[in-house]
Amino acid sequence: MDETARTPEKTPLQAASTGLSIESDVNLKPFNTFGLPATARRLVRIREVADVRRVVDHAEFGRAPKFVLGGGSNIVLTQDVEAVVLKMEIPGIRLLEERATGWIIEAGAGVAWHDLVRWTVEQGFGGLENLALIPGTVGAAPVQNIGAYGLELQDRVDSVEVVDLVSGRAVVLPASVCKFGYRDSVFKHTGFGGLAGKSVITRVRFLLPKIWQPVLGYLELERKMAETGITAPTSRQIFDWVCAIRRAKLPDPAVIGNAGSFFKNPLVTPEQCRDIIGRDPAIVHYLMDDGQIKLAAGWMIDACGWKGKAVGGAAVYEKQALVLVNRGEARGAEVVTLARAIQESVYGRFGIRLEPEPVLL
Structure with a gap:
């Protein structure tokens, strides 16, 4: 700072x-x-x-x-x-409880997310390693239901402690009522049943399994296994791989200002995906558990020729089209202008409206 x-x-x-x-x-x-x-x-x-x-x-x-x-x-x-x-800025990480199925780890909302992941790996608790090096804090993680390399926060959350901003009353919400979805949760919405602006997350509790299984169904992790010859990696090895992968393709915010992935990967029906593949056979896509297809937003942005282009001080990162960066003295309005231009370009070619991940304030 x-x-x-x-x-x-x-x-x-x-x-x-x-x-x-x-x-x-x-x-x-x-x-x-x-x-x-x-x-x-x-x-x-x-x-x-x-x-x-x-x-x-x-x-x-x-x-x-x-x-x-x-x-x-x-x-x-x-x-x-x-x-x-x-x-x-609420601090603290601790082992709160041991259950038959796993360990309950509690962390304060002000703890840096990566610090929590590193702590769990160092203490021998597997389960969060795929989410290493994601920027932000523990308290913000459930809002966005952060995810990476085949794992989402909802896969590991036990409960979320919140304080009501009207009554001041603290409540512990089980994961089942947090309405987690792809980059979504009850904490993002202001309407009926939403908690955005109505409460603040103070602590988060995670259930990390005693019988740990690596999450490896992701292309870049499969490449790491092939490169190293390690077919049964430990949580520490996956942690190290994820850190190396992220550092190779994503800019460090301490060096180049950015908010990580700027757009959500859009979800489409199989019919929509087949239509797009008919026009762009090389488009990167993934089948989801619910039958929907996730399209790679970064691939679409790159296909539209945006990599490296700028509006004022805001630009598309040269190594990863999904990331917008601050080249020095960018203003928020320039970032928004660039983002909207990208949205229009992608919509014009693919018929898909990209949705920003960050909150535009």
Whole structure:
């Protein structure tokens, strides 16, 4: 974190009277992995669950709109943030419980996701290794139902602890009510039954199996097995492979600003897929368990000639067309303009409307 780039004005009286760490006019550039400029009028650091209740009870912040900020790896800031920013920094990783089928590992919402994955591997708990090196925090992971290399978060979540932003009441939600889907969950929606803007995730609990089986049904992992001659890899070996694969094709946000994969891989019916294959036989696609077909968005973007192209300071990454990057001084509006141009281009050729993964704020 670049502390020199952030010059917040502390509000000691409020902090002293409420127990909250409150900052004013905070530069959010160091707090989003795209490195986009924006200012938060008020930012509250949430370092323990009780801090959420203090926000709810706060005379000024209690009824104010709120924006939850984790690692900033899944947002595109296009303007200053007037809502009260809740910067989630709840720490802690622990073995909470042993069950007959597995181990319950609990992590605070502010823990860096990769740190959790690395910790589980080092402690001998297999199950999260395919999700190594995904940017962001533990608290943000269920919102997007992050996934990679044949595994999704929903495959390992036991429950999610949330605090209601109206009542301040803490509730533990079993995975079954989180409505996990492809890059989706109950935490992304504001309508009936949705929890976006109504609650904040404070801790997540994972069930890691005692009888561990590697998840290897992914082309790049199969290539690693062929290269190394290892046909029965350990969780540590898969962890190392995934880290190597991601580092080879994805930019480090600490070096080049980005939000990871910018578009979701679209899901289509077999009939739609056959129609597209008839026009573009080389299109990369995968059969899903529910019978739908997942199309490779990066392949479609590359096929439309976007790799390396730019709008102002925003560009399509030269090594992976699915990633948009900040070449230096990009603004949120430039990222959005580039993304929309890509959407129109892909729609014009394939008849598929790509959906962004990051939240456009």
